[in-house]
Amino acid sequence: MRTLIMTAALLAATSLTAANAANLRMSWWGSDDRHIATQEALKLCGGKFGHTISPEFTGWTGHQEKITTQLAGRTEADIMQINWPWLPIFSKNGDGFVDLNEFKDVIDLSQWSETDLKGGTVEGKLNGLPVSTTGRVFMFNKTTYDKAGLAIPTTWDELLAAAPVMKEKLGQDYYPFEGTALDARLVVILRTTQKTGKDLIDPATNQVAWTVEELADGLQFYQTMVDQGVIKSWKDVAAGGNAPLHENPAWAAGKIAGTYQWDSTYGKISGPMEEGQQLVPVKLLQIEGATTEGVYRKPSMLLAISRNSKEPKAAAEIVNCLLNDPNAIKLLGATRGVPSSKIALEELSKAGSIEPVQVEANKIVLESNGVGVSPLNEHPRVTEAFDSTFEAFAYGQASAEDAAAEIIDGINSALTGI
Known part of the structure; x- marks a missing residue:
């Protein structure tokens, strides 16, 4: 009799699992290490709940276009890795994805800070859970600064003052910092935010928050760094082939001794450095009288659930497992950066899966204060309006005031109707 009861109970449990089983899909972009780790974690989480999850992964290039096409045709995966700046594109009013607040009994939302949850929220709806939080930090080559007899800068003025000393002690081809294209734009945004206490985009109006004079001052500071030999000019960088920092021989040799980068790229840019070079992350450089540190902090990526999913609860179970289950966490490791959970x-x-220096860089990002960054800062129309005119200014084809006015007009026009 006891055997019959146990057999019946087992069959009932098996039937219940089968009844609750779901066939799901998950899409993401990344490199091979992320692909392998995610597939292993999906097998573990699927087995835990009896669900089958079909993986759909690509590299970064073309992934947004793929998601755009799928969303338009309602053929997207149940679970999606979403880039934070895509939220206002795919979910303008918060209705583009499932509101994860509806599954707070399934997903342990207490593992995220209020700030992190806010980063994935649109119009009060939690559209995505931050997998990791990233931000820009200053990183300096301590070896080069030590050779020049210089302390690591803590203010913009100290950075400017480092240029003539470094060139005198080490050579004219040494630069205490670098800045062009995206890096230069974000330096301008940081300095202007520190001075004004405002982000580039006013979230209340979805228009540029700065005056022409305020932005012109930021552009002129970039030109001051060029004129004083702190950074190479935009033109000189282009003449050298616009090599990314991690492929730049001058960076590897320590001849470019500082940068302003995402904390998550520490390994990428420190790896190619020649033996003996030491790269250290430091707090944000400040201007005198700064109203805020001006940290540019954002979710590096989010996990979202399709509003067209036929099994949103099952998808929520998998999302919670991937981000909060100890065994899944170990399988994923740091393939998506320092986790937010x-x-x-x-x-x-505890497992030693994250380099201490990467944790240190991420800690600087998390502990720095700012004014909140709009995802519209990274909207393709916004970046195009800013960068095309900024480049013209950097080549001497426009004054700081004219360039600032054109950038503001261009961004405001681009954002109208978004």
Whole structure:
């Protein structure tokens, strides 16, 4: 009799699992290490709940276009890795994805800070859970600064003052910093935010928050760095082939001794450096009288659930497992950066899966204060309006005031109707 009861109970449990089983799809972009780790974690999480999850992964190039096409045709995966700046594109009013607040009994939202949850929220709806939080930090080559007898800068003025000393002590081809294209734009945004206490985009109006004079001052500071030999000019960088920092021989040799980068790129840009070079992350450089540190902090990526999913609860179970289950956390490791989930960070730190210096860089990002960054800062129309005119200014084809006015007009026009 006991055997019959146990057999019946087992069959009932098996039937229940089968009844609750779901066939899901998950899409993401990344490199091979992320692809392999994610597939292993999906097998674990699927087995835990009896769900089958079909993986759909690509590299970064073309992934947004793929998602755009799928969303238009309602053929997107149940679970999607979403880039933060895509939120206002795909979910303008917060209705583009499932509101994860509806599954707070399935997903342990207490593992995220209020700030992190806010980063994935649109119009009060939690559209995505931050997998990791990233931000821009200053990183300096301590070896080069030590050779020049210089301390690592803590202010913009100290950075400017480092240029003549470094060139005198080490050579005219040494630069204490670098800045062109995206890096230069974000330096301008940082300095202007520190001075004004405002982000580039006013979230209340979805228009540029700065005056022409305020932005012109930021552009002129960039030109001051060029004129004083702190950074190479835009033209000189282009003449050298516009090599990305991690492929630049001058960076590897320590002849470019500073940068302003995403904390998550530490390994990427420190890896190619020649033996003996030491790259250290430091707090944001400040201007005198700064109203804010001006940190540019954002979710590096989000996990979202399709509003067209036929199994949103099952998808929520998998999302919670991937981000909060200790075994899944170990499988994923740091393939998506330093995790935002508290339990994930704790598990990976205990396991030694994250380099201490990467944790240090991320800590600077998390502890710095700012004014909140709009995802519209990275809207393709916004970046095109800013960068095309900024480049013309950098080549001497426009004054700081004219360039600032054109950038503001261009961004405001681009954002109208978005």
